[in-house]
């Protein structure tokens with residue numbers, strides 16, 4: 001049984017055009033996740049009283065969720081086919097939230 005009460009229109013990445021979904025993290029930051037669940041995903045969507053938030057899950061809990069058929073989502077920035085730097089720059093605090101290195105580091 002699936003109920004979609006608040007189905008938002010699909011967003012698309014301005015850089016590569018792939019469908020994405022914007023979700024808020026518990027910290028209040030926004031993250032662009034892939035529209036479709038992915039077995040490699042590291043974020044799950046959690047329902048709260050105020051709506052839904054994205055929550056990062058780590059191994060081995062991540063595997064447990066997969067076994068339970070929970071939908072996990074990849075951050076779009078990890079699969080964006082467009083090279084970073086050409087469009088809107090990804091802020092460092094967002095990169096940190098995604099587990100990526102800050103810009104300009106490790107060159």
Ligand SMILES: [Zn+2]
Pocket residue numbers: 013014015016017018076079080081082
């Ligand atoms: Zn993209």
